[in-house]
Amino acid sequence: MAIFIYGTATNTGKNFFTHQDRRNFFLRGYTGHDGSNNIDTWVIGANEKGALWLAEKSGTEQTKAEAQALVKAADVIARTAWDDNDVDDESADEKVARLGAKPGFITLP
Amino acid sequence: MTTYKNIHGKKIKFLASDPPATVAEGQVWYNGADFKTAIFSEAWSSGGNLNVTRGSLSGSGTLTAGLVAGGTTATVAFEDATEEYDGTSWTNGGNLNTGRKLSATMGPQTAGFQVGGIKAPANTASANVEDYDGSSWTNGTALNLGRYALGGAGTNSATVVFGGNNIGGTGTTANVEEWNGSAWSEVNNMPAAILGQKGCGVLTAALSIGGNSSNVTTSHYDGTNWSEGGNLTTGRGNGGAAGTLTAAILASGSNGGLQAATEIYDGTSWKNSSDVATARGELAGSKEGSTASMTIAGGESPSRTNATEEFTAEFSVKTITDS
Numbered sequence: 003m004a005i006f007i008y009g010t011a012t013n014t015g016k017n018f019f020t021h022q023d024r025r026n027f028f029l030r031g032y033t034g035h036d037g038s039n040n041i042d043t044w045v046i047g048a049n050e051k052g053a054l055w056l057a058e059k060s061g062t063e064q065t066k067a068e069a070q071a072l073v074k075a076a077d078v079i080a081r082t083a084w085d086d087n088d089v090d091d092e093s094a095d096e097k098v099a100r101l102g103a104k105p106g107f108i109t110l111p
Numbered sequence: 112m113t114t115y116k117n118i119h120g121k122k123i124k125f126l127a128s129d130p131p132a133t134v135a136e137g138q139v140w141y142n143g144a145d146f147k148t149a150i151f152s153e154a155w156s157s158g159g160n161l162n163v164t165r166g167s168l169s170g171s172g173t174l175t176a177g178l179v180a181g182g183t184t185a186t187v188a189f190e191d192a193t194e195e196y197d198g199t200s201w202t203n204g205g206n207l208n209t210g211r212k213l214s215a216t217m218g219p220q221t222a223g224f225q226v227g228g229i230k231a232p233a234n235t236a237s238a239n240v241e242d243y244d245g246s247s248w249t250n251g252t253a254l255n256l257g258r259y260a261l262g263g264a265g266t267n268s269a270t271v272v273f274g275g276n277n278i279g280g281t282g283t284t285a286n287v288e289e290w291n292g293s294a295w296s297e298v299n300n301m302p303a304a305i306l307g308q309k310g311c312g313v314l315t316a317a318l319s320i321g322g323n324s325s326n327v328t329t330s331h332y333d334g335t336n337w338s339e340g341g342n343l344t345t346g347r348g349n350g351g352a353a354g355t356l357t358a359a360i361l362a363s364g365s366n367g368g369l370q371a372a373t374e375i376y377d378g379t380s381w382k383n384s385s386d387v388a389t390a391r392g393e394l395a396g397s398k399e400g401s402t403a404s405m406t407i408a409g410g411e412s413p414s415r416t417n418a419t420e421e422f423t424a425e426f427s428v429k430t431i432t433d434s
Binding site: 009010013014015016017018019020021023024025029030031032033035076077079080090096098100101103105106108 | 125152154156157158159160164198200220229233234259276278279282307323324348349365367368369371385386388389390393411412413416418419423425
């Protein structure tokens with residue numbers, strides 16, 4: 003049996019997930035990108051309450067590979083933005099100090 | 112048929128009404144209809160989304176009276192927008208006089224105090240100080256040393272700021288300055304030069320927590336001297352901190368990879384708590400919050416997010432079922 007469900011659902015804000023939801027099932031959110039817009043991408047514990055939560059949020063279940071592709075696309079955008087954020091005469095170390103380390107690629111569990 | 116007493120060696124109490132959850136944690140009882148227990152749980156739930164999606168912002172206030180200001184967006188390098196949180200939704204407040212990112216913000220929503228950061232032009236280390244009264248920002252006395260990614264603790268009348276980076280000048284610094292309500296003065300340095308650490312507490316009982324890139328250290332400040340505290344389990348910078356020297360919380364942050372971990376400090380050591388849902392760096396935390404109640408908002412995940420999460424710790428009575 004799968005450990006996780008993968009899906010997309012727009013985070014609508016307050017009570018999108020509750021304290022009780024977090025006790026009922028594993029939930030981890032990631033920024034994905036579909037080529038046009040950011041897509042809220044979720045890894046959800048594969049139990050009845052987790053599956054119901056995704057359905058109640060009008061979410062769309064994804065395969066792990068599909069979810070990973072969305073997150074990777076967002077990572078690429080963030081990495082490109084980091085590369086393009088330069089200041090004249092700034093050393094590599096100074097850039098890391100200013101921006102933090104270049105974003106890495108996130109691997110979904 | 113076996114009984115509960117045969118299995119556990121004691122009977123279950125009959126209680127006509129449920130006791131308060133705060134005093135019954137871990138107890139099991141029967142109330143004539145159901146078997147009951149009381150539990151303690153800590154978890155992050157979603158809060159209202161920010162109006163302005165941004166990273167590198169800073170925050171203060173509490174879960175029900177929060178404050179964020181500044182940061183960077185897809186179109187604005189040095190944001191001046193301010194938002195106020197009421198526990199449900201964010202409302203736009205008065206704009207900063209000088210847009211900047213990676214500042215330190217202290218104080219409650221109606222007496223905010225924002226210090227330092229990076230500003231235009233050309234990523235200048237900012238010495239700017241601004242006071243917020245719940246509706247508008249007023250320029251204050253500038254820091255002696257401009258810096259970004261600094262730590263800070265206290266209020267608008269008694270503040271300590273520490274570390275950070277003075278771009279193009281002294282670089283990452285151990286320099287510490289105190290504000291007494293009328294002037295800044297340089298005081299004893301931190302144990303090490305550091306940036307990206309988070310501060311909380313008050314001027315005479317402050318914490319410096321973590322730092323870039325995977326710093327695990329906690330330093331205590333008593334208003335005069337610095338001393339070593341307990342190490343984080345997950346070293347990181349640019350997370351969200353709240354609380355006091357003896358009851359602090361650090362959420363999320365980055366150490367090269369985004370961290371979802373939350374840790375709680377008792378003045379001596381850190382223990383793990385519930386993870387945030389969306390790991391992020393360069394976020395805003397409600398610095399005046401506590402180990403039972405705080406928010407994080409915005410940040411880089413690694414794309415900029417407008418998501419808010421609320422941390423709550425609660426006792427509750429639960430009915431025991433077979434599933």
